[in-house]
Amino acid sequence: MSSTQTLTFARAITEGLRASLESDDKVMLMGEDIGRLGGVFRVTDGLQKDFGEARVVDTPLAESGILGTAIGLALRGYRPVCEIQFDGFVFPAYDQITTQLAKMRYRSRGRVEVPVVIRIPYGGGIGAVEHHSESPEALFAHTAGLRVVSPATPQDAYDMMRAAIASPDPVLFFEPKGRYWSKADVALGGPVPDGVLDSARVARTGDDVTLVAYGPTVATALKAADALAAEGTSAEVVDLRAISPIDVTAVAESVCRTGRCVVVHEAPSFLGVGAEIAARVSDECFYALEAPVQRVAGFHAPYPVAKLEHEYLPSVDRVLDAVDRALAY
Amino acid sequence: MSSTQTLTFARAITEGLRASLESDDKVMLMGEDIGRLGGVFRVTDGLQKDFGEARVVDTPLAESGILGTAIGLALRGYRPVCEIQFDGFVFPAYDQITTQLAKMRYRSRGRVEVPVVIRIPYGGGIGAVEHHSESPEALFAHTAGLRVVSPATPQDAYDMMRAAIASPDPVLFFEPKGRYWSKADVALGGPVPDGVLDSARVARTGDDVTLVAYGPTVATALKAADALAAEGTSAEVVDLRAISPIDVTAVAESVCRTGRCVVVHEAPSFLGVGAEIAARVSDECFYALEAPVQRVAGFHAPYPVAKLEHEYLPSVDRVLDAVDRALAY
Amino acid sequence: MKIDATGGNDVAAADVTPLVQLVAPDGSRVVDDAGAGLRERVARLTTADLRAMYRDMVLTRRFDDEATALQRQGELALYAQSRGQEAAQVGSAHALAPQDYVFPSYREHGVLHVRGVDPVDRLRLYRGEDHGGWDPNEHNVHLYTLVIGSHALHATGYAMGIQRDGLVGTGDAGRDAAVVTYFGDGATSQGDVNEALVFAAVNNAPVVFFCQNNQWAISEPTTKQSRVPIYKRGEGFGVPSVRVDGNDVLACYAVAAEALERAHSGGGPTFVEAYTYRMGAHTTSDDPSRYRDRAEEEHWRRRDPVERLEALLRAEDGWDETWAADLQAEADAYGERLRDGVRALGAPPAETMFDHVYGTEHAQVAAEQKWFREYEAATAGEEVAR
Amino acid sequence: MKIDATGGNDVAAADVTPLVQLVAPDGSRVVDDAGAGLRERVARLTTADLRAMYRDMVLTRRFDDEATALQRQGELALYAQSRGQEAAQVGSAHALAPQDYVFPSYREHGVLHVRGVDPVDRLRLYRGEDHGGWDPNEHNVHLYTLVIGSHALHATGYAMGIQRDGLVGTGDAGRDAAVVTYFGDGATSQGDVNEALVFAAVNNAPVVFFCQNNQWAISEPTTKQSRVPIYKRGEGFGVPSVRVDGNDVLACYAVAAEALERAHSGGGPTFVEAYTYRMGAHTTSDDPSRYRDRAEEEHWRRRDPVERLEALLRAEDGWDETWAADLQAEADAYGERLRDGVRALGAPPAETMFDHVYGTEHAQVAAEQKWFREYEAATAGEEVAR
Numbered sequence A, B: 001m002s003s004t005q006t007l008t009f010a011r012a013i014t015e016g017l018r019a020s021l022e023s024d025d026k027v028m029l030m031g032e033d034i035g036r037l038g039g040v041f042r043v044t045d046g047l048q049k050d051f052g053e054a055r056v057v058d059t060p061l062a063e064s065g066i067l068g069t070a071i072g073l074a075l076r077g078y079r080p081v082c083e084i085q086f087d088g089f090v091f092p093a094y095d096q097i098t099t100q101l102a103k104m105r106y107r108s109r110g111r112v113e114v115p116v117v118i119r120i121p122y123g124g125g126i127g128a129v130e131h132h133s134e135s136p137e138a139l140f141a142h143t144a145g146l147r148v149v150s151p152a153t154p155q156d157a158y159d160m161m162r163a164a165i166a167s168p169d170p171v172l173f174f175e176p177k178g179r180y181w182s183k184a185d186v187a188l189g190g191p192v193p194d195g196v197l198d199s200a201r202v203a204r205t206g207d208d209v210t211l212v213a214y215g216p217t218v219a220t221a222l223k224a225a226d227a228l229a230a231e232g233t234s235a236e237v238v239d240l241r242a243i244s245p246i247d248v249t250a251v252a253e254s255v256c257r258t259g260r261c262v263v264v265h266e267a268p269s270f271l272g273v274g275a276e277i278a279a280r281v282s283d284e285c286f287y288a289l290e291a292p293v294q295r296v297a298g299f300h301a302p303y304p305v306a307k308l309e310h311e312y313l314p315s316v317d318r319v320l321d322a323v324d325r326a327l328a329y
Numbered sequence C, D: 001m002k003i004d005a006t007g008g009n010d011v012a013a014a015d016v017t018p019l020v021q022l023v024a025p026d027g028s029r030v031v032d033d034a035g036a037g038l039r040e041r042v043a044r045l046t047t048a049d050l051r052a053m054y055r056d057m058v059l060t061r062r063f064d065d066e067a068t069a070l071q072r073q074g075e076l077a078l079y080a081q082s083r084g085q086e087a088a089q090v091g092s093a094h095a096l097a098p099q100d101y102v103f104p105s106y107r108e109h110g111v112l113h114v115r116g117v118d119p120v121d122r123l124r125l126y127r128g129e130d131h132g133g134w135d136p137n138e139h140n141v142h143l144y145t146l147v148i149g150s151h152a153l154h155a156t157g158y159a160m161g162i163q164r165d166g167l168v169g170t171g172d173a174g175r176d177a178a179v180v181t182y183f184g185d186g187a188t189s190q191g192d193v194n195e196a197l198v199f200a201a202v203n204n205a206p207v208v209f210f211c212q213n214n215q216w217a218i219s220e221p222t223t224k225q226s227r228v229p230i231y232k233r234g235e236g237f238g239v240p241s242v243r244v245d246g247n248d249v250l251a252c253y254a255v256a257a258e259a260l261e262r263a264h265s266g267g268g269p270t271f272v273e274a275y276t277y278r279m280g281a282h283t284t285s286d287d288p289s290r291y292r293d294r295a296e297e298e299h300w301r302r303r304d305p306v307e308r309l310e311a312l313l314r315a316e317d318g319w320d321e322t323w324a325a326d327l328q329a330e331a332d333a334y335g336e337r338l339r340d341g342v343r344a345l346g347a348p349p350a351e352t353m354f355d356h357v358y359g360t361e362h363a364q365v366a367a368e369q370k371w372f373r374e375y376e377a378a379t380a381g382e383e384v385a386r
């Protein structure tokens, strides 16, 4: 039943969707241009052909409508997977997500559930115009009732997509679009793995400093760890995978051991995921911390023009600079 | 020109609006039921009568429409002050606020500005039904381009409202509705004071621990400080006033001196303003901190039913408990 | 069809717009050309049917009165009356098949009554004891939605689910299903309601948009939401639309039945504007004297939908004093049960505020719940000590 | 009026819906009863006027071709062609008074051309060098808005500002002002566009909703957005609505002029559906061969709006080979200037990414900017060292 294939990150998601469509006929995909076009990133390529127009639905151009009708479909027993075309276009659906999707189970005391997955290609570095490079994950994770995740590898993309669709909770599935074309071997098939939606993954072990990242910045953190290794510094890289909930136990376990922590994400630093990590780590590792938690993140400015995005985005150099600062304490 | 009157918090806002309407004929108010009814909290009571229907506008029931047309009016040179009826109803306008209002100046490289104020009665404790007691400030403060403030006293309510309307930037003005009926002397008139939109205020001085609060929880913090004083602990209370930007200098100055910090807000702890404060304080006061920053906040659950809200909200006792924890380190 | 010079705030619009009416305010049947098909639908109704509707309207009004009183006594945090809208609600609800699904707003007490939702459960939300209060799947009635207009999309999505289940156009009246969603005149301004019309039209979804135009959105008259009669809105989306006298229970029943028949058979969505009046305040927190005048209220008091059905029953020998007295007694007993039931509702245990945030464990919730439990245990006796 | 069997994806709708047309695809004038008032408007246009329109259309198309080529050469990050929509854009823009204001979407290169926005500035956004690119108040053209439909509300609010300025119905053609907002067929599904219609109608705001139905929203045909012709939408809000042949520059001019006259004089909003076709890909990133067939594209290639105006000019002796050759030469020079100008655009200094986030100092930005400055200074030579 299971096999291993070399897949791009995007294709791994496609296969996760396909596996879910095959195993549960209540699963359906909704979004703009996901049918014949296969989505602007081709993540749903071929799925409408294989599963039909009733299960892979080209919707009207209205994000609130997509999410609102997905909630209704979920109440009727379906498991809609909604594609938001780009990060910056999720906000028209924000009300439905925040006041309805997140709260439906709670409002009904568990009598109904709305297992909707929202796929959002996010993050920068692809040379795009405004609204096409943002990282709004913190704007969702603050709201109870939503799960927020972001895979960093094709294998996780595949596994976490299947787990997200199987989850009884609404899941915001942030896909690091800059990684769509990266490739790796992916083990396909088999049962949906446990825990991938709420546990961090140690992407590289180390002793001197912990780099915490998720989604697109895991690759950055790993490159920084390589550079650090060359200089004799051993960095551990923790890939959060889940942003709500954060696997604080795993992060704290690492940081209490290394004594230093650098968080890396593309979203602005102010009130970003790094703030929560810093707050938790400073608490849990109060006596072990050798330096304050450093944050390497986007700036408090709208995502800039493409010509400047590489100055805005956390780079390997900025991570190294932060590690230097942490080590200098 | 100036006088002092004893006013409720709500009335102080009314007077701030009135003063702004009088001094600048581009100022206008927009919202649902703000005209003849004077708003559900009567904050705009009498203003339509005095300034006419063109300047105090009962809008259609559509928050995105309110904000979107306010942006257009601002582009034409007006200074709209939009009322959102309750915290939980701001989300239909979230897209306009996040992708348009926040970014218009940046997008135009400063060629246009959109000085829109958004008034949001927020917070709990008034025994209301769902969506009427929320604290969504962090969901706005994370986005660059917006200023986010919340007064805690009638005087600040008056001053900050005038400053917000005079500001060239969009301002989210969070009004602690549970404090609407509290009273104090308010100095009216005079020039709009400087700095009230981006500086914290020391509401009470102390040496042993710093309580950081804003909006509705400043009163809670002050009560806790009273109780602590009776026990021999001297607590300083810092009223943030501004949430974007946070006056980190003032907070750090206090905490580096007291060595202990407890942040109190009604919004959920996870990714809330307390996370940012904890992150910054842990950095700026790394060597001075005697205990990790404690957060007393809402829980990671939708705002509960009114019958349970007092268990959900940060209480004096929970603040005292957190201070105990901080002192115990 | 008849032109109804209603004297409401959009008199002008009402003056020129045909309003489907089957029973005149004096209780006499309206006979005109346009209403023929609808008349046929109500011709089938027996006196027992009409009495059942009357009973539902009376009990709905009693529910209103009791709930309002309970609010005044501090037993409820808030209450939103349906007074004046009983014909629109009860009439349309009588047209529903058991398998149909309802997405109400927050004022559809008459609809919930007809569907059999327990009256005490219906007040849990307004008591601040529950955000919902009943099991949506027990009577096929979704929970009240307080964010104006949002649920119109849920209704449309639900209807798309019914299509996918193959339960449209089966020809089997016991299986064909549809959705009715209720919302107000104010709600029509929300993007979500308009997007719902887009999705419903494009998908040909079996959903009836039942707009109760009660002429006010809190303090704002309908003229602040639209410059043309609300039913026109549906037409702009290609959704068949109709304006019905919302104080005429038979017309509301017939129009809803027709719309449901269309939906069941695969004919797609319908938009209904039930032109009615909110006789009471917006909610118990509201003070309508600030924004509307007595004359208007008085005008509409004289077009009370309950009285109209009484007049019809009397005119057609459907009235019987014993029956009427029994109904009063039933209403009294109902009121008493409601009062007792509501007063007996306690508060849920504090710890339940952490329940059902997620369907599976979530570390953040688990940690906070644990903390709360310990804190509660530790401080149980402490407050006295401080 | 004429029925235009367009062969587009909503043939059925087009078949039955009257389309305002003044010039037939073969360049002959259409003379029918319904178009009389509009014909009068275009009767005033001289050959010089028609040639000016033709010139604007040709230069707009040249702009498209150059920009597309620049994108292929890596000089632009992305580009969205207006090809096929030149008549709708140039025609409507010619109806504008200088004091009118435009809120475009992102494809209105023809409108911006007519308004005089510098062509190089118009490509800054697509180059990834600027999020805007020009001063909105210089030519009364707001920046492109990429979040579909949002700007329809800005346009409406701006029009409400014009009302408050007292610049509607003054009777002075040099003072009366209005707003035109452009958006696509897909945009009509967004809540914001529908709310804009609500606000415009209720306020009787001087705004023209100019919807270019180019039959596609990326890969989705208009049937995925509406089951009735798009112009019907406006009527449901009480906004006078019209469907015009978007490939007929004179009809677009006349319809826009009529709508603007209504707005200027206090008659309120108008909804225009310009039925046209997106001849190119959605953007340079798009591949239309995945979702539409050559036959459809070929059908519309034969109804090219530029060719139609050329045919009209030829038919009415407005064509002159010298003039035509001069225009080609002008277009070549224009293309060269554009290429050079775009290539000369550098990147803004990195530090400018902190500018204009706020109008007054904001501590968070200031601190990060300071850090960035120091970091840049410190790492200037360091990268080599690592």
Ligand SMILES: Cc1ncc(C[n+]2csc(CCOP(=O)(O)OP(=O)(O)O)c2C)c(N)n1
Pocket (backbone or CB within 6 Å): B032, B061, B063, B085, B089, B092, C107, C146, C147, C148, C183, C184, C185, C186, C187, C188, C214, C216, C217, C218, C278, C282
């Ligand atoms: C999105 C949103 N905005 C504002 C409110 C506050 N509010 C509650 S009811 C109401 C008026 C609703 O009017 P209408 O739709 O006509 O329904 P009615 O109350 O008359 O039945 C308003 C503005 C809300 N509940 N939701």
Ligand SMILES: Cc1ncc(C[n+]2csc(CCOP(=O)(O)OP(=O)(O)O)c2C)c(N)n1
Pocket (backbone or CB within 6 Å): A032, A061, A063, A085, A089, A092, D107, D146, D147, D148, D183, D184, D185, D186, D187, D188, D214, D216, D217, D218, D278, D282
């Ligand atoms: C809110 C939002 N959702 C999605 C998109 C992505 N997107 C860009 S253009 C487009 C199609 C627009 O179609 P239409 O409105 O017909 O305009 P056209 O491109 O055909 O001119 C989409 C879906 C967006 N820009 N904004």
Ligand SMILES: [Mg+2]
Pocket (backbone or CB within 6 Å): C184, C185, C186, C212, C213, C214, C215, C216, C217, C218
């Ligand atoms: Mg109403």
Ligand SMILES: [Mg+2]
Pocket (backbone or CB within 6 Å): D184, D185, D186, D212, D213, D214, D215, D216, D217, D218
């Ligand atoms: Mg289009």
